[in-house]
Amino acid sequence: MSKVRIINGNETAAMGAKLCRVQVIAAYPITPQSKIPETLVKYVESGELEAEFIRVESEHSALTVCISASTVGARVFTATAANGLAYMHEQLHWAAGARLPIVMALANRGLGAPWTIFNDMQDSISQRDTGWMQVYCRDNQEIMDSVIMAYKICEQLHVPMMVCFDGFVLSHTVMPVEIPEQKQVDAFLPPYVPHLQVDGPEPININPVMLADPRANAQGVSCPSYMGFRMRLQETLESAGDVILNVGREFGEVFGRSYECLLWKYRTEEADTILLTMGSLANEASLAVDALREKGWKAGVVALRVFRPFPAATLRQALSEAKHVVVFDKNISYGNEGATCTETKAALFEGGLRPRITNYIVGLGGKNIVAADLEAATIKSVEQAGRISTPQWIGVAV
Amino acid sequence: MASKKDQFISACATLAKGEAGNTGEWRAKRPIIDLSKCTPCKKQKDTCYLCWLYCPDGTVKRGIPIEIDLQYCKGCGVCAQVCPTKAIRMEVEEEFVLTECAVKEDME
Numbered sequence: 001m002s003k004v005r006i007i008n009g010n011e012t013a014a015m016g017a018k019l020c021r022v023q024v025i026a027a028y029p030i031t032p033q034s035k036i037p038e039t040l041v042k043y044v045e046s047g048e049l050e051a052e053f054i055r056v057e058s059e060h061s062a063l064t065v066c067i068s069a070s071t072v073g074a075r076v077f078t079a080t081a082a083n084g085l086a087y088m089h090e091q092l093h094w095a096a097g098a099r100l101p102i103v104m105a106l107a108n109r110g111l112g113a114p115w116t117i118f119n120d121m122q123d124s125i126s127q128r129d130t131g132w133m134q135v136y137c138r139d140n141q142e143i144m145d146s147v148i149m150a151y152k153i154c155e156q157l158h159v160p161m162m163v164c165f166d167g168f169v170l171s172h173t174v175m176p177v178e179i180p181e182q183k184q185v186d187a188f189l190p191p192y193v194p195h196l197q198v199d200g201p202e203p204i205n206i207n208p209v210m211l212a213d214p215r216a217n218a219q220g221v222s223c224p225s226y227m228g229f230r231m232r233l234q235e236t237l238e239s240a241g242d243v244i245l246n247v248g249r250e251f252g253e254v255f256g257r258s259y260e261c262l263l264w265k266y267r268t269e270e271a272d273t274i275l276l277t278m279g280s281l282a283n284e285a286s287l288a289v290d291a292l293r294e295k296g297w298k299a300g301v302v303a304l305r306v307f308r309p310f311p312a313a314t315l316r317q318a319l320s321e322a323k324h325v326v327v328f329d330k331n332i333s334y335g336n337e338g339a340t341c342t343e344t345k346a347a348l349f350e351g352g353l354r355p356r357i358t359n360y361i362v363g364l365g366g367k368n369i370v371a372a373d374l375e376a377a378t379i380k381s382v383e384q385a386g387r388i389s390t391p392q393w394i395g396v397a398v
Numbered sequence: 399m400a401s402k403k404d405q406f407i408s409a410c411a412t413l414a415k416g417e418a419g420n421t422g423e424w425r426a427k428r429p430i431i432d433l434s435k436c437t438p439c440k441k442q443k444d445t446c447y448l449c450w451l452y453c454p455d456g457t458v459k460r461g462i463p464i465e466i467d468l469q470y471c472k473g474c475g476v477c478a479q480v481c482p483t484k485a486i487r488m489e490v491e492e493e494f495v496l497t498e499c500a501v502k503e504d505m506e
Contacts (some may be wrong), residue, residue: 100408158407196408199426205411224405232406309495 002181002255012140012177012191013041013079013105016147018049019185020103022077026054028084030380031105031117032167036079043160057236059084063091063102070100071206073194075151080390081167082109082123089127092160096131096233098158098207099195101154103147104132106170108279108330110365118366119167121279125307125331125339131233133161133240134308136278138264140170145257148185152247155192157236164307166280166330170364180255188254237309244306262311263318264303267293271300274319274355275378276344277328278304281363285328287371292378299338299378304340312347318349322355326381328374329391330363337361337391356381367395415470416457425473427488429466435485439463449477449486 007015014036017025025044027037043049052069056062059080066076080088085106095102106124110116124134133153137143146163154161165171198204210226217223247261252258266286268274273292275285282303291301302318319325329338336342341359348355358381363369364384373394380388408500411417433439437446439462450458455472459465466477 008503048433098409202412207409207419208411210409211419215419217411218416219412223411228406229409232404 002178004178006174006176008172008174009090009137009140009143009165010035010105010107010172011039011350012143013147013165014043015179016144017077017103017105018043019180019182020075020077020148020151020189021186022049022051023074024052024054024066024069024076025078026056026062026069026076027078027080028056028059028062029236030059030081030109032109032119032171033079033081033105035171036105036107039154040077041331047377059087060091063088063095066102067091067095067098067100070095070102071194071196072198073192075155075192076102077105079105079107081107082111083116084112085096085123085127089130092127092132094207094346095117095160096325097229098234099158100160101151101158101192102160103150103154104160104162105143105147106162106163107167107169116365117167118365119169119330120366121164121166122332122364124162124164125333127162128308130340131159131237132308133157133159133237133244133306135161135163135306136304137163137165137170138280138282138303138305140165140173141257143170144177144179144252145255145259148180148189149244149251149259151192151242152189152250153240155190156243156247157240158195159233159236159240164279164368169280178255178257184254188251199337239308240309241311241314244309259305262304262306263312264301264305265318266301266303268300270296270321272321272323273297273299273378273382274322274325275276275299275301275328275374276303276319276325276340277301277308278340279330281328281330281374283367284369284371288374291371291375293372307340310343310347312343312350314349315344316351316353319344319355322352324378324382324385325355325357325380326374327357327359328362328369328377329359330361332361332364332391341391344370356385356392358385358388360394361391362394369395412445415467418455420469421455421472422467422469424446425471425491427473427475428468428491428494429471429473429477429486430489431464431466432462432485432487435483436464436481437483437485440483446482448482450481452476452480
């Protein structure tokens with residue numbers, strides 16, 4: 001029988017990785033995710049988990065270890081946050097470019113300077129173009145389930161994934177989490193088979209210089225060109241939505257919680273006003289929507305569970321009846337607006353949809369944002385539609 | 399879905415001369431071997447060959463004397479660095495090119 005335990009997001013992520021029987025773990029301590037490697041070390045040292053925990057001197061090295069181990073066929077896991085993730089940047093590109101199914105738990109945290117240890121999503125959003133898939137969790141149960149699904153998705157697609165969850169808001173908050181049984185996870189998750197067998201009879205050179213045009217190798221066999229690899233990664237991510245949906249459905253069949261969705265929706269029936277966001281803020285938005293519905297508003301929440309690949313078509317469908325879309329971003333692309341807002345606009349353009357869109361930058365560096373703020377911002381956006389500049393900021397105390 | 403045979407997923411190459419293309423075209427410096435200092439030549443036996451071991455493009459041929467394939471030698475100078483008797487020195491490629499062109503013009 002699976003049992004329910006009251007645990008925080010970090011322990012949940014570590015427990016999820018353990019249930020997936022990860023073989024190599026390399027991570028470096030950084031707030032607010034340090035508890036993840038600490039918990040995993042405990043599992044390894046006590047013999048509960050048969051894995052190598054490799055100590056490193058930096059996040060860059062942590063991911064390099066994961067890349068090497070994944071290349072030779074190990075199931076690997078890492079975790080980081082904020083400046084640690086930024087320090088991994090070069091290797092993030094490498095991991096995705098080498099098509100390695102690495103799973104990373106990411107406790108979202110704001111970036112310095114100036115220092116903050118608290119939550120926003122600037123860290124992962126800044127890495128959206130590295131080729132990694134990104135999912136955002138609303139609560140600790142989603143962290144557990146997303147880690148387990150991540151391996152199944154990544155190992156089919158040969159693409160890495162970040163399982164993102166709000167630092168402190170989830171990483172340090174305890175809540176009930178149903179822990180799947182080991183034998184259920186074993187049945188759900190087949191062993192990892194690497195795409196490339198590196199220990200074959202002949203030595204091979206992995207990821208060498210690829211030229212701009214195809215060419216014959218020393219044996220006269222035609223070798224592909226660099227752009228082909230880039231195009232295939234894009235094509236794989238374009239088709240990844242279907243794999244994510246399938247795995248989400250299968251997960252539901254085995255564990256009773258279906259994730260056959262790229263978006264999370266709340267009270268969107270007949271809604272003409274949509275609050276759009278990601279992560280734990282979606283739960284807060286649902287309280288705002290309850291309050292707005294009380295007042296007779298037709299409001300609903302759409303949360304992006306999957307941000308990469310970007311579910312443009314699904315989002316278009318979800319917003320097709322909306323007259324007002326209020327986008328709450330815990331990130332900003334400086335000089336423009338919040339990333340979710342820009343990408344939503346781009347998705348709608350394709351379908352010729354033109355709802356009023358207002359963007360709010362919220363919760364940076366752990367600034368508290370509650371349902372009442374979201375509700376007031378939504379009312380303001382609708383009442384002053386087209387007359388307020390965007391993005392707007394909530395919670396800047398000067 | 400990723401297929402095992404998809405050549406655009408795992409980039410790899412066999413270890414062989416010419417695997418990185420016509421790398422001799424990159425060369426800014428050319429290795430010149432002083433055979434009187436080269437250990438296999440001096441001893442007249444198969445020994446040392448550190449240049450062969452370290453050449454990242456497999457352009458050094460083991461033998462007495464050793465030979466470097468200038469079509470693929472990119473002029474990195476690793477051989478000169480690792481040679482224990484300093485038998486290899488790196489000289490500016492441009493001067494050879496100018497000389498070779500001049501010789502070619504004379505012949506025409």
